[in-house]
Amino acid sequence: MDFLNFLEFKITDILDIILVAILLYYIYKLVRGSVAINIFIGIVIVWGFWKLTELLGMEMISSLVGAFMQVGLIALIIVFQQEIRKFLLMIGSTNFANKRNFIKHFKFLKQDGVTVSMDVDAIISACKKMSSTKTGALIVLERNNSLDYIKSSGDKMHIEVNKPILESIFYKNSPLHDGAAVIENNYVVATRVILPVSNERNIPLRFGLRHRAAVGISEKTDALALVVSEETGNISYIKSGRFIDFGSMDELSSIIKDDLID
Numbered sequence: 001m002d003f004l005n006f007l008e009f010k011i012t013d014i015l016d017i018i019l020v021a022i023l024l025y026y027i028y029k030l031v032r033g034s035v036a037i038n039i040f041i042g043i044v045i046v047w048g049f050w051k052l053t054e055l056l057g058m059e060m061i062s063s064l065v066g067a068f069m070q071v072g073l074i075a076l077i078i079v080f081q082q083e084i085r086k087f088l089l090m091i092g093s094t095n096f097a098n099k100r101n102f103i104k105h106f107k108f109l110k111q112d113g114v115t116v117s118m119d120v121d122a123i124i125s126a127c128k129k130m131s132s133t134k135t136g137a138l139i140v141l142e143r144n145n146s147l148d149y150i151k152s153s154g155d156k157m158h159i160e161v162n163k164p165i166l167e168s169i170f171y172k173n174s175p176l177h178d179g180a181a182v183i184e185n186n187y188v189v190a191t192r193v194i195l196p197v198s199n200e201r202n203i204p205l206r207f208g209l210r211h212r213a214a215v216g217i218s219e220k221t222d223a224l225a226l227v228v229s230e231e232t233g234n235i236s237y238i239k240s241g242r243f244i245d246f247g248s249m250d251e252l253s254s255i256i257k258d259d260l261i262d
Contacts, residue, residue, distance in 0.1 A: 118141065119162070123141075154180070215241050
C-alpha cells in the first residue's frame, strides 16, 4: 500500500530526521524562557497537523494550512528577528570552531562531572563586595557566541579572574570603571567595552544605561550579564534579555554555573 511507504526508511531519511531534530533543539534553546516559546510550540503543532493532513490525503484542509504556513513566513521573520539573529550569530561564531565549544554544541543532555572553567564564585564575591559599597559594575560572561565585535570597542586585557582584580577595575576612581568588563573562560579579556543598548520599552524606568546595555548584549548574543547598581547596590542577572530572579548569592552562583554549562 502506498500509505505505508513512509515506513520504508533509508539512511538519508534517518539523517534527515536527525538534522531536523538538531535544528528544532537549537531553535527551542533560543526561544526557551521567552514569550516566543509559545509561538514556537504553536508553529510546530500547526506544521505537524499540516503534514498529517498531507499524509492522509486531505487535500482541502492541507492546502489551507499550507497557504497559511507560506504566507505567515514573513510575519514569523518579524516576530523572531532577535532569535534569528542569535541563531545566525551562533552558526557564524568564531568560537564555534573552537574544539571545546564545538563538542559542547552537541551535548544535548547535561553530563555528570561537567565543570565550569570560569571562577564564578570569585565573580559573585566581587559583586557582593561592590554591592555593599554601591560601586557600579557591568560584567559580561561570554559563552558560545564570539564577542570580538564588542571587545574591540574597549581596552584589550588578559588577566585571570579573581575578586581583587574585578573590584579594582570598577573602583570609582579607576580609569577602567566606565563601560563593561568582558570575561572569556576565566580571563578578563576587555574593559571599558561599549555595549549595544536595548530599546525594549518593558524595562522598568528605575533601571539605567548599565541595565539596558546588559539587556542589549544578552538579546543579541547568548552572553550572560551581571549588573551592580550604583544607586541602590542591587545585583541583577540578565540572560536572553530577561532579568533572572534569585534568592541568595549561592543560588545566583548555582544558576550561572548551570547556564555556562548549558
